[in-house]
Amino acid sequence: MGFLDINNVTKSYGSVEVLHKVDIQVQEGEFLVLVGPSGCGKSTLLNMIAGLEGITSGEIVIKDRVVNDVQPSKRNIAMVFQSYALYPNMTVGQNITFGLEMQGTPKAERDAAMADVAKLLQIEDLLKRKPGQLSGGQRQRVAMGRALVRDPDVFLFDEPLSNLDAKLRVDMRTEIKKLHQKLGTTIVYVTHDQIEAMTLSTRIAVMYNGYVQQLGTPKEIYDNPANLFVATFMGSPAMNVLPSKLVEMNGALHAQIQGADGQDVHLRIEDAPEAYRAFVGKDVVFGIRPEAITDPEGADRNARNIQALSNLVSVTEPAGADTFVSTTLSGKDCVARMRADADVHPGRPFEFAVNMDKAVLFDPKTENRIA
Amino acid sequence: MAATDPMLSGGADFRTRLQNWLPKIVLAPSLAVMVIFVYGFIAFTVYLSFTDSRMxxxxxxxxxxxxxxxxxxxxxxxxxxxxAIFASLYIVICTIIGLMLAILLDQKIRGEGFLRPIFLYPMALSFIVTGTAWKWMLDPAIGxxxxxxxxxxxxxxxxxxxxxxxAIYTIVIAAVWQSSGFVMAMFLAGLRGIDNEILKAAQMDGASxxxxxxxxxLPQLRPAFLSAFVILSHLAIxxxxxxxxxxxxxPGNATALPATFMYSYTFTRNQMGIGASSAVIMLMTIAAIMVPYLYAELREKK
Amino acid sequence: MAMASSDNAVRSSNFTRALIYLVLILFALFYLLPFGIMLVNSLKPLEEITGGNMIALPQNWTIAPWLSAWSTAQIGVQPTGLRPYFINSIVMAVPAVAISTFVGALNGYVLTKWHFRGATWIFGLLLFSCFIPFQIVLIPMARILGILNISGTAYGLILVHVVYGIGFSTLYFRNYYAVFPTELVRAAQIDGAGFFQIFWRIMLPSSGPIIAVCCIWQFTNIWNDFLFGASFASGGSAPMTVALNNLVNSSTGVREYNVHFAGAIMAAGPTLLVYIVAGRYFVRGLMAGSVKG
Known part of the structure; x- marks a missing residue:
């Protein structure tokens, strides 16, 4: 049993089931991120935890109490909304203490609580202003203040950074992470931004089409994606997924892909999992992250199995710290991530170094990772 | 349509369930009033139109x-x-004048803020006031x-x-005087809603x-045309x-309209059955225009 | 609402611009003329109207027609002037506007923020009720008012105007609240506010503009109503519009045009005043009210 248990929860609108048997146990102090493209059901799930939407079947349990029939305000949760949802007619101070006022907390206590939160978030001098007079970042802080002041068991965040500009978004991200480390609260955080998910979370639930595709730590999700969707959704640029064939040559397994010149290329796989055996001679999808394809000098020194691959460079995109290099493999665009000073030129062949330790294979039929 | 869905299942306590019922309880009186005073009354009038009611x-x-x-x-x-004469002239002339004034006002006119209220104010007046004013202005003896x-x-x-x-044309004149400013406002709002970049692009393309x-x-003002038509036609009826x-x-019955006919047959000539049947025909005429329009509007929103 | 001057890309020559101004000014005169003539002639002695030019300014300025219209003119059978009827209209319009606006606000709130199955249908039915020809309800309404024993009273007219005003007031508030962020309602729910607390503390304080629009619209409609007033209020309880019509169309005696004009301006006064004070909202409201469902 966790601190917040989502037990086999489903949600239907009429006959349409939009969430299918979601089962997640969140421990106290965890930072769980629900990530997925729009329409995947992540916000619906968050609203169900909040009590803003009914639960069709299953249970949501907060601190050993089933809250299915408990009103939002009685669940001891707090929520930060995408639009911040600050009451426009109230001052910042009134916004922060409105929840306490509704619970009948005496004014002196409310003011004390407000002062603490304002200090923590450094918004003391904004308390008398109306939300309309605040900048985006300030509103974001006030919205967090309103959540913090209630000292809830669980914080819910619904895409709280998506209305901020790029720079502020990064700053606020750091700030939320600091706050979590400082207060040790339990957080469920919804975002469609996989970078936010990776940086903030202790665990990630990747959602798609109303299913949790994979639940795990950021590292697990990134290194061992459960299926093609997770593999391509998490990480930027996305993982390269190439049609391929698993073949056995010279007593070792090889992924056979097609070079830009139409010739087959074989990449040797070492320490292949037992499950690979069943796919020998069959089509598979070969997945490799851009940073696992480099120039030979830039290859990971700790890698045990680096395979050379010579292919024509189609495009180079310098991006400051890195240079992204495109090349065509198995008829698809494949991106490699290199050091800025790598000596690559479009239109010329280049010797790529492929770190096969990081390569994964997927079953093209089920789209699940073969492991 | 985004909205809260607080429908919790059976096990909730009384206060929680009351909260869930409150919205419906609050809406209920309006619904009841509407069902009785609008649709019930319509049904009653329809019924009367099939009876021998007199006084x-x-x-x-x-x-x-x-x-x-x-x-x-x-x-x-x-x-x-x-x-038929009144409605068609009223709708057409109001639309032409309204559209023309809106286009002219949209040419970055100095004093727009001064002119617009002058065009619009007649619609704040009662038709009785409008009628009084025009009655004497059109009177040959003093007007x-x-x-x-x-x-x-x-x-x-x-x-x-x-x-x-x-005489029916004098009613058109007075009615146009009263409503054309309103049509102008509808078209002006439509014109102001058009994306300026589209206009710039068209000018780049060499459009005069x-x-x-x-x-x-004009093609982009379609919704404004439609709204103007619907509103003017129902006002006319x-x-x-x-x-x-x-x-x-x-003079005589020369300017009788269905609305005046219904009133005089029902309340002064004691022919309630006939009055009711004329009201039903008026309702059906308006419904023929409004129902498809409202249906389309509401469906679009979903 | 895009009433503010926008950066229109269309340009035209000096000659066309002069022409544009000319047309606009001619139309302004067309709209101003009837009211101007009423005003000018309401300040003339009667002989100057019957024997003179209606456009000419008065030679002998007088406010006698105004005094007469207000307190001594013959309305129906009583020489009471329009004053009691003016009061009737106020007594009728103010509560009717207040009640229908309040009910409309609650309905709009329920229909947008507590959406439930069938809500669109209910709204469609309400909306259609805005456009029915009221002739269709006159007969049963007269019966009901008789049964309730409020026929010919202010209460009767207040009831009628509230009943047939709810459709429009609901339309206004529904359209306004439809774009009011639902997240605010959700935040308030999490903060522990109930149905009415959310309405009073969150929705209403942000509804100033639409309350103004709705009140103006309802006031204009109710004040200017003639059909219900003529049908359900008789004699001394008639509203201003009915009294004015009686004054103007009474067939006995000399036609006192100047008094009629003064009376007409009095009847127009309150709505014109509202229009001048809050006309901008009025226009905006009409836009929203133009059935953008």
Missing amino acids: LPSYGFVGFENYSDLFQIRTWDTAVTNL LENTMHLWGWESFEFNWIKDGDM NFQLYRRII KSYDLVIALTGGG
Whole structure:
């Protein structure tokens, strides 16, 4: 049993089931991120935890109490909304203490609580202003203040950074992470931004089409994606997924892909999992992250199995710290991530170094990772 | 449509369940009032139109007799003809004037803020006031005709309001005066809603001003045209006050409209059954216009 | 609402611009003329109207027609002037506007923020009720008012105007609240506010503009109503519009045009005043009210 248990929860609108048997146990102090493209059901799930939407079947349990029939305000949760949802007619101070006022907390206590939160978030001098007079970042802080002041068991965040500009978004991200480390609260955080998910979370639930595709730590999700969707959704640029064939040559397994010149290329796989055996001679999808394809000098020194691959460079995109290099493999665009000073030129062949330790294979039929 | 869905299942406590029922409880009185006073009354009037009611409602069923009688009555014939003349002229002229004024006002006019309220204020007035004003202005003895005579144009004649064949057009004049500013406002809002970059792009493409309006702007005002049509047509069918104040339906019955017909047959001539059947026909005419429009509007929103 | 001057890309020459101004000014005169003539002639002695030019300014200025219209003119059978009827209209319009606006606000709130199955249908039915020809309800309404024993009273007219005003007031508030962020309602729910607390503390304080629009619209409609007033209020309880019509169309005696004009301006006064004070909202409301469902 966790601190917040989502037990086999489903949600239907009429006959349409939009969430299918979601089962997640969140421990106290965890930072769980629900990530997925729009329409995947992540916000619906968050609203169900909040009590803003009914639960069709299953249970949501907060601190050993089933809250299915408990009103939002009685669940001891707090929520930060995408639009911040600050009451426009109230001052910042009134916004922060409105929840306490509704619970009948005496004014002196409310003011004390407000002062603490304002200090923590450094918004003391904004308390008398109306939300309309605040900048985006300030509103974001006030919205967090309103959540913090209630000292809830669980914080819910619904895409709280998506209305901020790029720079502020990064700053606020750091700030939320600091706050979590400082207060040790339990957080469920919804975002469609996989970078936010990776940086903030202790665990990630990747959602798609109303299913949790994979639940795990950021590292697990990134290194061992459960299926093609997770593999391509998490990480930027996305993982390269190439049609391929698993073949056995010279007593070792090889992924056979097609070079830009139409010739087959074989990449040797070492320490292949037992499950690979069943796919020998069959089509598979070969997945490799851009940073696992480099120039030979830039290859990971700790890698045990680096395979050379010579292919024509189609495009180079310098991006400051890195240079992204495109090349065509198995008829698809494949991106490699290199050091800025790598000596690559479009239109010329280049010797790529492929770190096969990081390569994964997927079953093209089920789209699940073969492991 | 985004909205809260707090429907919690059976096990909730009383307060929680009360909260879930409150919205419906709050809406219920309005719903009841509407069901009784609008749709119930409509049903009752429809029913009366099939009875032999005269001064008071009576419940002798006569089938379609009232309707067949109705179409035999000369005044009803006049009223329907008048409505056709009035409604078509009213709608067309209001639309033309409204659109023209809106386009002209949209040419970065200095003093727009001054002119716009002048065009619009008539619609704040009661039709009775409008009728009173125009009644005397069009009166040959003291109004326009008299003024022209005093200014030396002795042969000027403008006595439509006293002329059975022309009186209906005086109602058009007064009604256009009252409503065209409102139509202007609707078109102006439509014009202001058009993306300026589209206009700039069209100019880059070499469109002249005329082409710009004909090819780019007017087609985008379709919703405004539709709204104007719907609103003007339902106003025209409901027109009652203006006729009463301006001509009293006269001379004779020359300016009778269905609305005045219904009133006089029901309340002064004690032919309630016939009055009810004329009201039903008015309702059906409006419904024929409004129902498809509202249906489309509401469906679009979903 | 895009009433503010926008950066229109269309340009035209000096000659066309002069023409544009000319047309606009002619139309302004067309709209101003009837009211101007009423005003000018309401300040003339009667002989100057019957024997003179309606456009000319008065030679002998007088406010006698105004005094007469207000307190001594013959309305129906009583020489009471329009004053009691003016009061009737106020007594009728103010509560009717207040009640229908309040009910409309609650309905709009329920229909947008507590959406439930069938809500669109209910709204469609309400919306259609805005456009029915009221002739269709006159007969049963007269019966009901008789049964309730409020026929010919202010209560009767207040009831009628509230009943047939709810459709429009609901339309206004629904359209306004439809774009009011639902997240605010959700935040308030999490903060522990109930149905009415959310309405009073969150929705209403942000509804100033639409309350103004709705009140103006309802006031204009109710004040200017003639059909219900003529049908359900008789004699001394008639509203201003009915009294004015009686004054103008009474067939006995000399036609006192100047008094009629003064009376007409009095009847127009309150709505014109509202229009001048809050006309901008009025226009905006009409836009929203133009059935953008």
